[in-house]
Amino acid sequence: MNQDLKQLKTKKLFLLDMDGTLYLDHQLIDGTIPFLDTLKKQNKRGIYVTNNSSKSVIDYVKKLSSLGIDSTEKDFYTSSMATARYLNEFHFGKTVYCMGTASLKEELNSKGIKIAKDKDDFVDVVLIGYDTELTSQKLYDVCWLLKQDLPYIATNPDYVCPVEFGFVPDCGSFADMIYNATKKRPIFIGKPHPRMIEYAIEASGYSKKDAVIIGDRLYTDILSGINANITTICVLSGETTLEDIQQSDIKPDFILDSIQTVYDIIKA
Numbered sequence: 001m002n003q004d005l006k007q008l009k010t011k012k013l014f015l016l017d018m019d020g021t022l023y024l025d026h027q028l029i030d031g032t033i034p035f036l037d038t039l040k041k042q043n044k045r046g047i048y049v050t051n052n053s054s055k056s057v058i059d060y061v062k063k064l065s066s067l068g069i070d071s072t073e074k075d076f077y078t079s080s081m082a083t084a085r086y087l088n089e090f091h092f093g094k095t096v097y098c099m100g101t102a103s104l105k106e107e108l109n110s111k112g113i114k115i116a117k118d119k120d121d122f123v124d125v126v127l128i129g130y131d132t133e134l135t136s137q138k139l140y141d142v143c144w145l146l147k148q149d150l151p152y153i154a155t156n157p158d159y160v161c162p163v164e165f166g167f168v169p170d171c172g173s174f175a176d177m178i179y180n181a182t183k184k185r186p187i188f189i190g191k192p193h194p195r196m197i198e199y200a201i202e203a204s205g206y207s208k209k210d211a212v213i214i215g216d217r218l219y220t221d222i223l224s225g226i227n228a229n230i231t232t233i234c235v236l237s238g239e240t241t242l243e244d245i246q247q248s249d250i251k252p253d254f255i256l257d258s259i260q261t262v263y264d265i266i267k268a
């Protein structure tokens with residue numbers, strides 16, 4: 001093992017992308033369970049970090065459980081959580097129009113954020129998420145509200161979300177639709193912005209030098225780690241190929257085949 005790889009053994013906080021890194025759809029990637037067990041045995045911390053704002057943390061606990069992974073709500077940091085934190089920091093006490101799922105609204109509400117009933121409520125801030133319950137009425141409302149120059153926020157910039165047959169449009173694509181109508185762009189909260197990674201590290205109590213992010217997407221997972229100035233590992237088990245990395249400006253600190261290789265390094 002080269003010296004650089006040995007540094008990974010000193011890391012204490014592992015920020016983990018899920019799809020493409022720990023599993024593909026409904027199939028665990030080899031090495032995931034031994035890797036997670038080793039983190040526990042070595043008193044290290046794993047936090048699942050996701051840009052998906054359509055599902056609640058409870059949904060993710062259930063999803064991981066169906067794959068044989070035990071987790072609790074404390075093991076996650078989602079773009080919904082980061083958005084709640086951001087709203088409470090920069091728009092405290094304000095009323096938010098949320099183009100998002102019922103589950104996103106519930107999560108924000110549980111963190112003390114007031115959600116507008118409709119566009120005619122006294123709206124202070126416009127928020128869009130990966131709304132899998134999207135209607136044209138909601139798009140109409142957002143465009144109407146943006147006419148008034150309100151602060152405009154989006155949970156995550158991803159253009160697509162992987163599903164069984166390929167991809168469907170995600171929050172970044174919704175933002176483009178709205179841009180075409182309004183010429184307004186939101187402030188994006190999730191990866192690759194370092195904000196979400198910094199919030200997750202802060203909530204964990206560890207410091208940046210203890211942290212490493214592991215993911216399969218260069219322009220979200222790896223870029224967020226670079227932007228937050230922490231160690232990055234790109235695994236080749238998901239979206240990114242070695243060729244993609246060679247052609248990209250986004251260079252991870254380490255390129256490893258899969259989570260199995262990470263496990264081999266940290267267990268040794």
Ligand SMILES: [Mg+2]
Nearest residue numbers: 017019020216
């Ligand atoms: Mg991924």
